[in-house]
Each structure stands twice: as structure tokens, then as C-alpha cells.
Amino acid sequence: MNISMIGTGYVGLVSGVCFAEFGFQVSCVDLNAGLIARLSAGEATIFEPGLDELMTRNIRDGRLSFTTDLAASVAGADVIFIAVGTPSRRGDGEADLQYIEAAADAVAAAMKPGAVIVIKSTVVVGTNARIRDRIRAARPGVEFSMVSNPEFLREGSAIEDFMRPDRVVVGVEDTRGREAMRRVYRPLYLRETPMVMTTLENAEIIKYAANAFLAMKVTFINQVADLCEKAGGNVQEVAHAIGMDKRIGAKFLHAGPGFGGSCFPKDTRAFAATGRRFDAPQTLIEEVVAVNETRKQAMAARIIEAARQSDAASVAVLGVAFKPNTDDIREAPAIDIIAAIQKAGLTVRAHDPEAMVTARAALPGVVWCNSAYEAAEGAGVTALLTEWNAYRALDLKKIAGLMTGNVLIDLRNVYKAEDIEGTGLDYRSVGNSSAFPKAGEHH
Known part of the structure; x- marks a missing residue:
């Protein structure tokens, strides 16, 4: 054949x-x-x-x-x-x-x-x-x-x-x-x-419905993370427990800066548009699209606020691909987050193991670095945006020593509290009330 x-x-x-x-x-x-x-x-x-x-x-x-x-x-x-x-x-x-x-x-x-x-x-x-x-x-x-x-x-x-x-x-x-x-x-x-x-029609709907549902799971756990931060919870423990229910499943229950990539953003928009065209509104998915856009800006605001608190001139960004093991930056949360950081007047020093070549054209003004450590040099805040394996075992004391500030914002919850002890870093994760200060509070 x-x-x-x-x-x-x-x-x-x-x-x-x-x-x-x-x-x-x-x-x-x-x-x-x-x-x-x-x-x-x-x-x-x-x-x-x-x-x-x-x-x-x-x-x-x-x-x-x-x-x-x-x-x-x-x-x-x-x-x-x-x-x-x-x-x-x-x-x-x-x-x-x-x-x-x-x-x-x-x-x-x-x-x-x-x-x-x-x-x-x-x-x-x-x-x-x-x-x-x-x-x-x-x-x-x-x-x-x-x-x-x-x-x-x-x-x-x-x-x-x-x-x-x-x-x-x-x-x-x-x-x-x-x-x-x-x-x-x-x-x-x-x-x-x-x-x-x-x-033919079922196959077409199956594809969009599957991606829309997975995007909805991501958005759901991100909103649960917001609740955890304000109510004294820990989203990782919550997600682990609810994911053990076979009706729910553990996949796509990882809080973070929002979904991106070549599929979820365009497929959720298309699914919502199709619902409107057939007069069968997919209101859940319309809300998922809106919440995801808001999510990226909210995460950018956290980084900017931390930088202002530490009088930082620059922010280190680790990871620009929308997920690890790809060089795809299409609608990656990092794109919008970096743009917002730059708009706030801060310099971005960034590293990604694979996506820097494709990201250069999309992110003018970024200082591209050869390693996570080089990116952290002189930064007031380091923000981890993509959970590459290369970032899972960083020498955090070295990171702290290279920075002018000491805030590590981990938007993928790669590290645990015990990993941070003795490093001198002010660690802030997602969905953990003890690791992320409420508005107006300083660590």
C-alpha cells in the first residue's frame, strides 16, 4: 500500500x-x-x-x-x-x-x-x-x-x-x-x-470534544488552585486525591499558568464557535477560553508584583515552550507572560533547552541565555514556566547566589518545601497558601 x-x-x-x-x-x-x-x-x-x-x-x-x-x-x-x-x-x-x-x-x-x-x-x-x-x-x-x-x-x-x-x-x-x-x-x-x-460527523466532534474536555480539566484545577491559596489549601494534595477517583483520573490535573500549544487554544475556540453556529452554545468551553486568557495575565501580575517588591530590574524566565520535550511555542503561556513583564518595564533574561531558536522572533528584546544559571544572573525574580527535566534538579543555592533578589516563582510546582530549605530563596508555588503570599503580604 x-x-x-x-x-x-x-x-x-x-x-x-x-x-x-x-x-x-x-x-x-x-x-x-x-x-x-x-x-x-x-x-x-x-x-x-x-x-x-x-x-x-x-x-x-x-x-x-x-x-x-x-x-x-x-x-x-x-x-x-x-x-x-x-x-x-x-x-x-x-x-x-x-x-x-x-x-x-x-x-x-x-x-x-x-x-x-x-x-x-x-x-x-x-x-x-x-x-x-x-x-x-x-x-x-x-x-x-x-x-x-x-x-x-x-x-x-x-x-x-x-x-x-x-x-x-x-x-x-x-x-x-x-x-x-x-x-x-x-x-x-x-x-x-x-x-x-x-x-464522519461523529469523528469530527469526538476530536474537538476530547480536547475541550481536557482543557476544561486544566482550567478547573487552576481555579481550584486559586481557592487553595486563599483558603489555606494545597492544590497538589487536592489534585492527587481527586485524581485517584477513576471517574476523574489524575491526568491534566496539574495547576499552572494556563494551557497553550497548537491544539487546546484553537480547538476550544473552534468548538465554542461551532456551538454558536449550530445554536447549541458550548458555554462551559466559552468560559474555559476566557478563564485561560485571564490566567496568563494573573500569573504575569504575580511575577511583576514580586519584581517591584524586590526593586528588581530584570526577571529570569526558565522555559518558554508550552510544555517540555517540544520546541513549540504556539500560544505558550510564556509568550503572553513575558510580553506583560516587558510591558511593565522589566528586562527578561530567558532560557529554554529547545525552544529559544523559535522564540527569538516572537519575543524581541529578551536576553537569551545559555543556561538557567546564566538567566538568573542579576535577576530579582526567577520564574519557572516550563517543567523541563533540566530544571528539576537545579542548584538552588547557586541560583540564589547569582540573583540580586531572592524570589523563585514556580508556576509548575516542580519543587517542594524541603527542596528550598537553606537556599535563601523566597519560594512561591501555585495553589499552596503557605508558599504564596496573599496580596499585600511580604515573605
Whole structure:
């Protein structure tokens, strides 16, 4: 079976490489010639643990190739995946489908009869049917199958998520599409991975509903953290206890500066916009979106207030990626937080193990440092924004000695009280009344 993967962004590249690892012939397509040249040379264009090794092996073994020639790739493909971006549309929050539509037009012109066209991009309900009708209009009388196959990859663990998913969701309309997807995912079927075969519309809604629910869990525990700080609680102990309930689960119950990344922000906005469009308002998710934006500004205000209390001229920021094990800064809380700190007239000295190259253009005026220790030099406040492993065992006495102030604001609750003893640091975590002063109080 030959597979064409249109789009070599995060989803397309990881999926294409993993399908090649399954043993299929995979041709990955992108219009960016520079990107394709780098990929053809075995250079992963995103940071994802394990991706380099898989790419190198499958290119070497002849199963994986990269091209700018979409027509040639599609013409020889039995299954064509569309994995292009669906960013938020300005103004209404709906998913921008222009790249999907352009890819579909190009596929329609080049596909062979009987091809199976799979939309892997995250798209709002009704999109697969619209694209199916668009392709039918462009190639009347040519048989093809339309499939919705949303992805559930977490950045930083995408290879594992692809190879050992909780489930595979497939929206299909006919036997040909169903059997093609069973064949594509046969290695997972042999591992007894659940495969949910459903309608196009259900598959589209499943993707958005899943991400919206997870974003809601993040927002919920952040609001619980606020209550803990004011009522004398500790959000980590609360989250641990409620997460032990199997109906709730422990995942995504980690208080912090708000959610970011390539999925949750745009998907929650699109889900809310879809609800409004169908006159079925998703008011819970609308509130999640609003609270998350407020959260980032509230965390920035904490850092700014601490800096003013210590007469600091600069703040050290550790971590700008939206989560560890990725260089993705899309809608990372750090972006808004750093911008607010700068707007307050403070200098930001920042470090991130992987994301500094991508962050430079997005964050002008930041002093980029080679290590957490260099970032802390001369800073009145050090703020830990991304829980990279590199920050989990810092020499906190050394950090304190390098700073002009002594406030460590840990927005990911990486450290515990016993880690701070004897360091001289004024430690402030999230959701812990004993570790974060109330307004007007000083440690």
C-alpha cells in the first residue's frame, strides 16, 4: 500500500514517519522546498524525542521519501492523508479551512480512481462532507472514499501516542474506506488497540470534544488552585486525591499558568464557535477560553508584583515552550507572560533547552541565555514556566547566589518545601497558601 501524506507539520511528519515504520511506502509532501530538502537529508524539522532515529531508518530503508511534487505523490497513492494546518480564523475563532480546501483541490486533480482520502487535520463538524462534495464536483464520476481520522498526538510523546494509542477514531462512509483504514492500522489492531468506527460527523466532534474536555480539566484545577491559596489549601494534595477517583483520573490535573500549544487554544475556540453556529452554545468551553486568557495575565501580575517588591530590574524566565520535550511555542503561556513583564518595564533574561531558536522572533528584546544559571544572573525574580527535566534538579543555592533578589516563582510546582530549605530563596508555588503570599503580604 502506498500512502501520500500532505503536510509535513507536526501531525503530518510524525504520522508519515510512523506509517513508514509500520512498513508502508510513504511519500510526504510539502510546498516548502527548503523544508523538503532538510527532511530528505534526514533532518527533523521539529523537536520530538525519537523522531530523528525513525526518520533516518525509514529513509535508509527506502520506505520514506519527501517531495514538493504533490501531483506525483497523490497519483501513486492508495491512501491520501491531508494533514495541513487549521489555525484559528481571526474574528470568530472558527477553524480556517483554506489550507484543507487547497489540498483537497490538488488531490482531486491528481488522485487515481478508488483512492481513499483521509482528513487527519482537526476540522469542525461538517468539513469532511463539504470536502467530499468539493472533490466530487471537481472529478465527477471518479470513485473515491472519504474518511475522517483525527489525531490524538501529544507533543513530546507523539511517537508513543501513535504506536500505542488509547484508541483510533475513524469516520467512514463505505466499505472501501473502512477496509483501507483497517489495513493502515493493522499493526495496532494486532496489539488490540480499540478502533472506533463511526460517522464522519461523529469523528469530527469526538476530536474537538476530547480536547475541550481536557482543557476544561486544566482550567478547573487552576481555579481550584486559586481557592487553595486563599483558603489555606494545597492544590497538589487536592489534585492527587481527586485524581485517584477513576471517574476523574489524575491526568491534566496539574495547576499552572494556563494551557497553550497548537491544539487546546484553537480547538476550544473552534468548538465554542461551532456551538454558536449550530445554536447549541458550548458555554462551559466559552468560559474555559476566557478563564485561560485571564490566567496568563494573573500569573504575569504575580511575577511583576514580586519584581517591584524586590526593586528588581530584570526577571529570569526558565522555559518558554508550552510544555517540555517540544520546541513549540504556539500560544505558550510564556509568550503572553513575558510580553506583560516587558510591558511593565522589566528586562527578561530567558532560557529554554529547545525552544529559544523559535522564540527569538516572537519575543524581541529578551536576553537569551545559555543556561538557567546564566538567566538568573542579576535577576530579582526567577520564574519557572516550563517543567523541563533540566530544571528539576537545579542548584538552588547557586541560583540564589547569582540573583540580586531572592524570589523563585514556580508556576509548575516542580519543587517542594524541603527542596528550598537553606537556599535563601523566597519560594512561591501555585495553589499552596503557605508558599504564596496573599496580596499585600511580604515573605
